[in-house]
Amino acid sequence: xxxxxxxxxxxxxxxxxxxxxxxxxxDRLSALGVTGLWATLxxxxxxxxxxxxxxxxHNRRGRCPLSLGPALLLIIFGGLTNLLFFVALTExxxxxxxxxxxxxPIWNLIGGRLIGTSRITPRKLLMIAVSxxxxxxxxxxxxxxxxxxxxxxxxxxxxxxxxxxxxVGLQLSSDTPSWALTVIHxxxxxxxxxxxxxxxxxxxxxxxxxxxWLPLLIFFAVGMQGTASLAIxxxxxxxxxxxxxxxxxxxxxxxxxxxxxxxxxxxxxxEWLGIALIITASLLDNLRPRHKxxxxxxxx
Numbered sequence: 001x002x003x004x005x006x007x008x009x010x011x012x013x014x015x016x017x018x019x020x021x022x023x024x025x026x027d028r029l030s031a032l033g034v035t036g037l038w039a040t041l042x043x044x045x046x047x048x049x050x051x052x053x054x055x056x057x058h059n060r061r062g063r064c065p066l067s068l069g070p071a072l073l074l075i076i077f078g079g080l081t082n083l084l085f086f087v088a089l090t091e092x093x094x095x096x097x098x099x100x101x102x103x104x105p106i107w108n109l110i111g112g113r114l115i116g117t118s119r120i121t122p123r124k125l126l127m128i129a130v131s132x133x134x135x136x137x138x139x140x141x142x143x144x145x146x147x148x149x150x151x152x153x154x155x156x157x158x159x160x161x162x163x164x165x166x167x168v169g170l171q172l173s174s175d176t177p178s179w180a181l182t183v184i185h186x187x188x189x190x191x192x193x194x195x196x197x198x199x200x201x202x203x204x205x206x207x208x209x210x211x212x213w214l215p216l217l218i219f220f221a222v223g224m225q226g227t228a229s230l231a232i233x234x235x236x237x238x239x240x241x242x243x244x245x246x247x248x249x250x251x252x253x254x255x256x257x258x259x260x261x262x263x264x265x266x267x268x269x270x271e272w273l274g275i276a277l278i279i280t281a282s283l284l285d286n287l288r289p290r291h292k293x294x295x296x297x298x299x300x
Contacts, residue, residue: 008238012247015231018224020254023094024262025220030090032213034205040086040193042205043221044079048186055180064180071184073169077162079188083196084159092152094259098252099135100156101163102245131249131281138256138274167241178237182229249278 029039058064088097166185196202205213235244253275260267267275 005239008235009247011231012235012244013250015228016248016251017254018228020251021258023089025216026089028216029213034213035090036087037193037196037202038205040083041190042217043225044186044189046221047226048183048190051183055183064177065175070169070172074166074181074184075188077166078185079192080162081159081166082189083192084155088152088156088159092150095256096153097156098255100153101160102135102249127246127281131246131278134274134277135252138271140270178233182233246281253278
């Protein structure tokens with residue numbers, strides 16, 4: 001593993017850890033009446049609105065160039081990513097939502113190949129196969145009479161596809177600082193949620209209970225969502241997106257273990273096997289000989 005890649009790898013693992021714990025504050029916010037579209041609007045509106053001011057200032061000073069096409073990809077598909085994933089976490093089990101979202105390495109490889117930023121090599125396909133096999137076993141899909149499909153599963157799957165498309169916008173915005181791209185993601189999520197609220201008119205939070213859920217929402221928005229997004233997008237600007245997605249599979253490990261500890265249910269043998277495969281895939285893909293001098297795009 002080249003030394004210069006270490007910060008990006010650690011950032012991806014840190015972001016994955018935080019995202020693996022997302023279900024805890026979301027579950028509590030849901031219990032307090034802040035769910036789905038409203039939770040998405042309030043969380044991303046808070047951090048997106050705060051981040052918009054420095055984006056405007058730096059853009060006017062010429063330090064933050066923005067291209068319309070890539071920005072729209074980030075706003076639309078980045079927004080859909082976060083919205084669909086938040087909804088999935090409230091409509092299906094935590095681990096299933098995580099696993100289906102992390103089919104996104106496949107879509108990322110295809111997207112990267114279409115725009116010419118990455119090659120599909122046997123090594124890349126092997127790492128994705130091992131990591132997804134681990135997720136498949138972790139969820140128990142290898143057992144007879146696997147779990148049935150539901151609307152939350154659909155949201156999680158399409159969240160992964162939307163994330164892959166948004167990464168194309170990220171890759172086409174190499175001159176824009178990663179923190180500004182993160183803010184665009186947040187604003188896209190808030191805008192998408194607002195449109196959804198106007199179209200579907202879901203139940204609003206109980207504003208009389210604001211003092212109960214607002215501190216938790218602020219902590220979740222800034223301390224978890226904000227920090228995790230910055231960490232992940234930092235890594236995406238420095239190493240290939242398919243590698244970031246494999247590292248982010250660690251989120252499934254954190255989500256599965258934290259849910260098991262919270263619910264008091266023991267982790268089954270097949271779940272440990274799935275977790276081991278996911279970690280193995282990440283290590284095999286990111287631990288490389290120090291003497292290697294060829295660029296990553298030359299691997300095969």
